[in-house]
Amino acid sequence: KGVLLFGPPGTGKTLLAKALATEAGANFISITGSTLTSKWFGDAEKLTKALFSFASRLAPVIIFVDEVDSLLGARGGALEHEATRKMRNEFMAAWDGLRSKENQRILILGATNRPFDLDDAVIRRLPRRIYVGLPDAENRKKILKILLAKENLESDFKFDELANATEGYSGSDLKNLCIASAYRPVQELLEEEKKVVMPF
Template sequence: LEIAVSRLREQETTSKRPSQTLKSLAKDEYESNFISAVVPPEEIGVKFDDIGALENVKSTLNELVILPMRRPELFSHGNLLRPCKGILLFGPPGTGKTLLAKALATEAGANFISITGSTLTSKWFGDAEKLTKALFSFASRLAPVIIFVDEVDSLLGARGGAFEHEATRRMRNEFMAAWDGLRSKDSQRILILGATNRPFDLDDAVIRRLPRRIYVELPDAENRLKILKIFLSRENLDPSFGLEELANATEGYSGSDLKNLSIAAAYRPVQELLEEEKAVRTYAVHSFLPPMDYL
């Protein structure tokens, strides 16, 4: 019993250690806002092998991100071979941009911070700039780290001129200034990774800070087959079920579409069973109705 109790205490201590470490790194209340957004690489739970397609994209990300973060000494010489500080993933919805970002952090051994427009907004005037500054200062103590900006066009879209809110303008300017600070420090292993379905809505200044833009396209039949094999690897399939036939029949489907299709198919036997049970119950009730006339 004592051994079991001691093991439980060790597990509790281990589970609390990451959050306690992050709390000690946060210098103020603004940095503390991002503690819950930080996911260590060993806790992300997604790897490149879990993505059944996009081999060219994964290879490119390996060269641009994983090698510089894993082997920074290879990129410490000269002016041309420098770590990339900004990458844009763009393409149709559901093609796996967010999944790629998470898997990239795992493969690079980097902490993962996902932010959206709402992450840096506040009802108090001036807090948006403080939150933005806190994001970058906190990230600098967590390096290597990937800051993933999902739907980056909503946060850093084209400027709205006279109709743009002053707080939004100030927040964007602070983000750009902090980003430029990263680009001037090659030794800091921090990457801004943006994802969008609408790249043409991005501000020109943002595009310049994202020198590497990677198109994440819809999967072809071969890649749809790879994706389906991953989704259905643990399912009990009919021996006559043809994965190749399904892959060929799903032209234009994204990875997300294929996942939803697989989930719907998995629920179908349950629905059929419930319909059969309902039919049996209905028949049983009706079988008693005629005899009741004689009671």
């Protein structure tokens, strides 16, 4: 009933979760820690109950918990708020209810950059753990081709060189690189205009 996607930020864990739901023909509910928190006492537990009640009506469904460590992190911290503890307990109880029903087609899919910050009880409930790592040179080349597919590039644009020069870049980093590169000519033009002395 639980799968954990973990790895560096920007590697496409959220995109992978959406693709999984599409391929499985399942509905998709995405939540974060802030989705279930409230300034009103007791509302967090109500929101958690409502989430699982809605999911049971929507099944088959994948409940995607982004940054799951912020919602279900290790318990017992000195700064842990009582409302957070109650919300976590309610979430875990509802999750256990799913695990006891074999015909309940609801999957909890968590994503995190910090798997070691998760509570031990959460780790046990996520038996399938998948590492989503940084792309290699070949996959960086594929990502760059997708990102630049609609751009007017030179016919001999060297995708291989760019892919090899961006070792350690995530998919998100490559996207930001392309955006920054697109703005570079504009920045250079503005800098040139500043150097021009306007006649009085």
